[in-house]
Amino acid sequence: MTSTTHSPARHRSLGDHTWRDQAVCQSTEYNPVDPEIFFPDPDETDKITAAKALCNQCPVRRTCLDAALEGSDANGIRGGLTEEERRPLHEKIADRLDYSRVNETVSGRDIHLTTAERTAVVHAAYHHGLSTQRLAWLLKVTEEHAKKLYREHRRALRNRDLNQPATTTASPEAGGEHLSRDDFGTAA
Template sequence: MTPTTISPAHHRSLGDHTWQDQAVCQSTEYNPVDPEIFFPEPDETAKITTAKSLCGQCPVRRTCLDAALEGGDTDGIRGGMTQEERAPLHEKLASRLDYSRVNATVAGRDVHLTKAERRAVVHAAYRHGLSEQRLAWLLKITEEHAQKLYRETRRALRNRHLKNSTTTTAPSEAGGERLGRDDFGTAA
């Protein structure tokens, strides 16, 4: 049996454009590429096919697609997809939750995160016992904001625990009758 290894995901850091040096679309002396093929009109199928075939050979195709989505680039062919093919991905980007990105951020990498991924980082940091200062550094927020996020996380976990414990206990009954809201009086 051949052992299999899963290499960790390498996500583009914020502001990192070094991946572009490895892109097949970069024109060199030995590989001249016309950048215009990546910006075809919708009816220029030959250009679209050529651009997509180049993208299919590219080692940084996924990174290119992520950069286009995260940067809001809607023009041209990026990551092997036309702007029409990327449109649904742009719409869903805010709800993306990629745990490899969350783990990379908790490990200290400066990765672009969606709102859902930022919430997951807060939860993971809280579970791992990271300090509020470390959370603030990871998410590039103030320590006061990190404290607020930890308070919200503690409250959410406590409420989830309370909700789970109340659903497992049987409801109280008085004399075989269910108690209603009016049976408890008012708070002082």
């Protein structure tokens, strides 16, 4: 799994493209920008440098990169990265686990989720006692599918508990301290 992010970023909602209005690359009367600089050939280093310089000033750079990754947009410079620089990120996007995205989804926001984040939403919803109707609404699935996700989650928890080796707790006299999984909190 890829690294976990704990960012305070505000994630775009499903179908939300209003962030583009804030992008530095949008050509206006007062800020003429040639869109061709964002689609350079690999050997056009001047265009690449100019495009990246604009991206570095952009207030929605992270959102642009997320939109490119989530939409499998592999063309041009997006979010300050070239096609070649984004390729490894495209390959790992399904494994991205950003708890801020999970938390926003559990609180009711419609945002893009990766496979790992959807699994974390199921985990958090189950442990917070959310109904199958609420989980279905959060993940935009049928209620029947939400029930299936909860069954699979309960089965995974049961199997995990059955497969855990018996642990021995250190005696207080030995100066040992036993920590359980509850000492570490939850994903959401």
